[in-house]
Amino acid sequence: MKAVLCKSHGMPDTLVVENVPSPDLTEGQVLISVKACGVNFPDTLIIQGKYQFKPDLPFSPGGEVSGVIKAVGDGVTNVSVGDRVIAFSTWGGFAEELAVDANRLIKMSDKMDFEKASAFILTYGTSYHALKDRANIQPGETLLVLGASGGVGLAAVQLGKAMGARVIAAASTQEKLDVCAANGADELINYSSEDLRARVKEITQGTGVDVIYDPVGGPLSEKALRDMSWRGRFLVVGFAVGEIPKVPLNLALLKGCSIVGVFWGDFTRREPALNEANNQELMRLFEAGKISPHIHKVYPLTQASEALNELLDKKVSGKVVLSTS
Numbered sequence: 158m159k160a161v162l163c164k165s166h167g168m169p170d171t172l173v174v175e176n177v178p179s180p181d182l183t184e185g186q187v188l189i190s191v192k193a194c195g196v197n198f199p200d201t202l203i204i205q206g207k208y209q210f211k212p213d214l215p216f217s218p219g220g221e222v223s224g225v226i227k228a229v230g231d232g233v234t235n236v237s238v239g240d241r242v243i244a245f246s247t248w249g250g251f252a253e254e255l256a257v258d259a260n261r262l263i264k265m266s267d268k269m270d271f272e273k274a275s276a277f278i279l280t281y282g283t284s285y286h287a288l289k290d291r292a293n294i295q296p297g298e299t300l301l302v303l304g305a306s307g308g309v310g311l312a313a314v315q316l317g318k319a320m321g322a323r324v325i326a327a328a329s330t331q332e333k334l335d336v337c338a339a340n341g342a343d344e345l346i347n348y349s350s351e352d353l354r355a356r357v358k359e360i361t362q363g364t365g366v367d368v369i370y371d372p373v374g375g376p377l378s379e380k381a382l383r384d385m386s387w388r389g390r391f392l393v394v395g396f397a398v399g400e401i402p403k404v405p406l407n408l409a410l411l412k413g414c415s416i417v418g419v420f421w422g423d424f425t426r427r428e429p430a431l432n433e434a435n436n437q438e439l440m441r442l443f444e445a446g447k448i449s450p451h452i453h454k455v456y457p458l459t460q461a462s463e464a465l466n467e468l469l470d471k472k473v474s475g476k477v478v479l480s481t482s
Contacts (some may be wrong), residue, residue: 159481160252161461164215166206169465172218174458180249180256182230187259189224189242193275193455194250196464196477197221197308198397203248204465209422210247218461219250219479223265223274233259241265243274245282247422251461253481260429263436266444276308276450276476281439282432283394283421284312287370288320289435290424291417292390296321298367299386301357303377304397305342306333306474311451313370314342319447322368325360327353327377329471336474340451348377357384365412370394378402382414389414451475 160177182188200218202208226240236242236259243263249255265274288294300317304310305326317324318341326342328334334345346356357366365386371378374396382391382404391414396402409416425432442448453473456464457480464477 158253159458160217161219161458162215162217163204166204166214169201169204169462169469172204172462172465174461177252179254182228182256184231185233185259186230186256187226187233187236187242187262188228188230189222189244189255189257190227191222191224191250191253191255191481192271193223193481194219194458194479195221195275195277195279195308196461196468196479197279198395198468200251201465201469212248217249217251218465219252220247221245221275221277221279222250222255223271223277224255227254229259235259236262236264241271241274243278245278245425251458251479253458261425263440266440268444272452272455272478272480273450275478276452277439277443278436279421280308280312280450280476281316281448282425282435283309283419284316284370285435285439286421286424286432287392287394287419288313288316288322288368290431291419292368292392294320294322294368294390297323299323299325299361300368300370301325301327301366301381301384302337302342302370303327303348303381304371304373305337307372307397308473308476309372309394310370311337311340311475312448314340315448316442317341317370318343319442325357325366333474336451353377353380354384357381361386365389368392373397374402375400376402379404379408382408382416385412385414387413391416392419393417394419453477455480457481
């Protein structure tokens with residue numbers, strides 16, 4: 158099978174495509190014939206050795222795939238050969254086949270194609286866990302999404318609307334904001350040309366926002382935190398700009414607000430039953446037409462480096478996908 162390999166830590170251009178043996182199955186695993194693989198920001202970190210998990214070299218990046226089950230290992234009873242599934246793993250997805258534990262699968266909706274399926278679980282799983290489990294967002298509350306045109310950002314915009322919130326999308330260009338508006342955002346802020354704090358005050362009439370969804374980090378975090386409402390919830394999702402902000406904790410005291418960490422990957426391992434329930438709820442929302450991945454571009458597997466570079470260059474709205482066909 159073909160696989161994209163990281164043989165030494167570095168930038169996307171150091172990746173190679175080679176023929177490698179098919180993975181062996183162990184008890185409780187399935188072998189998936191991969192049809193598509195989502196490209197995510199953690200993939201850019203793991204190939205540089207900067208992610209929380211550091212697989213032995215060589216390895217294939219890629220944490221979410223869609224495909225068809227080709228074989229099942231001993232003890233697997235929840236799925237069968239031929240099932241169309243989404244699988245999530247920390248790495249290994251940029252390949253034509255993937256061996257994964259059977260408890261890390263979701264059966265695809267009949268209404269879902271492989272490309273949308275491969276762009277679904279990581280971004281929507283993260284954002285739903287953040288808004289539902291960590292923020293307990295309520296209908297009528299105001300949600301500010303930073304980096305709103307990215308994969309998790311757009312998922313948060315769509316889910317916020319589906320959950321009854323008033324959604325403010327903040328992004329760096331008008332083109333990205335147009336995508337946010339098309340995906341349901343009620344209000345838009347261009348933080349490259351507008352004052353974020355002044356616009357939040359204007360939109361909320363000085364009351365501030367109830368929930369802030371921050372996958373960006375950097376200098377925007379403190380600015381957003383300063384415009385949080387009483388008992389607001391600030392969701393720490395990631396640090397796409399590379400800078401981990403150091404915020405004055407007196408802001409949390411003065412506003413009676415919470416700063417809440419969101420680590421979906423560890424959540425899936427620590428609370429599998431709740432994660433499974435969330436996944437089923439997400440699939441129902443998709444089938445009802447309330448959420449749907451925005452696919453920026455589909456690349457062939459052999460152009461994984463180009464897809465990752467486009468993500469690093471912040472040219473992507475929604476998700477980039479690799480196709481094995």
